[in-house]
Amino acid sequence: MPNKNIHEEQIKKLGLAVIKIEAEAILNLAQYINDDFLHACNLMLQCKGRIVVIGMGKSGHIGNKIAATLASTGTPAFFVHPGEASHGDLGMITKSDVALTLSNSGETGEVLTILPILKRLGIPLISITGNPKSTLAIMSDAAINASTDKEACPLGLAPTSSTTAALVMGDALAIALLEARGFTEKDFALSHPGGSLGRRLLLHVNDIMHKGDDIPVVQETALVSAALLEMTEKKLGMTAVVNQHGDLTGIFTDGDLRRMLENSTDIHTTELKHVMTRGGSTIAPDKLAVEALQMMQDKQINAVLVTENNKLVGALNMHDMLKAGLS
Numbered sequence: 001m002p003n004k005n006i007h008e009e010q011i012k013k014l015g016l017a018v019i020k021i022e023a024e025a026i027l028n029l030a031q032y033i034n035d036d037f038l039h040a041c042n043l044m045l046q047c048k049g050r051i052v053v054i055g056m057g058k059s060g061h062i063g064n065k066i067a068a069t070l071a072s073t074g075t076p077a078f079f080v081h082p083g084e085a086s087h088g089d090l091g092m093i094t095k096s097d098v099a100l101t102l103s104n105s106g107e108t109g110e111v112l113t114i115l116p117i118l119k120r121l122g123i124p125l126i127s128i129t130g131n132p133k134s135t136l137a138i139m140s141d142a143a144i145n146a147s148t149d150k151e152a153c154p155l156g157l158a159p160t161s162s163t164t165a166a167l168v169m170g171d172a173l174a175i176a177l178l179e180a181r182g183f184t185e186k187d188f189a190l191s192h193p194g195g196s197l198g199r200r201l202l203l204h205v206n207d208i209m210h211k212g213d214d215i216p217v218v219q220e221t222a223l224v225s226a227a228l229l230e231m232t233e234k235k236l237g238m239t240a241v242v243n244q245h246g247d248l249t250g251i252f253t254d255g256d257l258r259r260m261l262e263n264s265t266d267i268h269t270t271e272l273k274h275v276m277t278r279g280g281s282t283i284a285p286d287k288l289a290v291e292a293l294q295m296m297q298d299k300q301i302n303a304v305l306v307t308e309n310n311k312l313v314g315a316l317n318m319h320d321m322l323k324a325g326l327s
Helices: 008-032 035-045 058-072 111-122 135-138 161-180 185-190 198-203 224-234 256-263 291-300 318-323
Strands: 052-057 077-080 096-105 125-129 142-145 216-217 238-243 248-253 302-309 311-317
Touching: 008 161, 035 125, 035 135, 035 161, 052 058, 058 077, 058 161, 058 216, 077 224, 096 111, 111 125, 111 142, 111 216, 125 135, 135 142, 135 256, 142 318, 185 238, 216 224, 216 311, 224 238, 238 311, 248 291, 248 302, 291 302, 291 318, 311 318
Parallel strands: 052 077, 052 096, 096 125, 125 142, 216 238
Antiparallel strands: 238 248, 302 311
């Protein structure tokens, strides 16, 4: 049954107390970025296989996240549950790997059970533990101290500060390795092609532009009425305008048409060269699509033409950006 004597202000105080305790636990970790941390990083940098992250219970959940962070930042890694490891999953670990084990107490039975096997394989053993004198720490080649003064749980039972500390230390390892490897935004995008960052860093103008017969284009000597037919057919809200040699000379947009109508200009007798926007905004096909989006936003336009050596090779509008997930 809920404690009806706890009021709203007390609930807020409890929440703030947890944040304060865990924040202090994180700050306390700074003293443990030491030679053991450096040795662990060097062992992981020298690893020719993968980083095998092992943890039981809440430490296992934290280990899963650390493995995912390592893998996405240039350090191949995967998580192995120690209970399953004793029943066949140890076969996933090779002599080229490095083990990263998590246990706040350093005495977790399921973890200690598989340590002799890891030692027999001869692979380096790194640990993140809250007890630097534990069996796990003593057996490790590099024991990273992630101890905390107390859990945020008022009962002192639920893993809270300790799991937060382990997670932060895992992030510290991953980012230190990222920097040491010279891992770049492009590298990150290659492992996140489905995410928004991946799309922004991997998608080029050439990937999404309209090409060939799908490009709206008319001669500058054509009548405005002909341009309107081209715009209606190609549905990009504009058309490119070229000279007799096929060189791009401008663009005719919905905005140009509105200005014509405001001036009562006859669309059936007026040539495009008299009413088009000369030059217009262009971009090269090898540029990132996000650069085209930025151009549209900066210039407050809805379309750009794609050129190479002043020759028209493509066209795209804001709708293409939206379809590509770049908005």
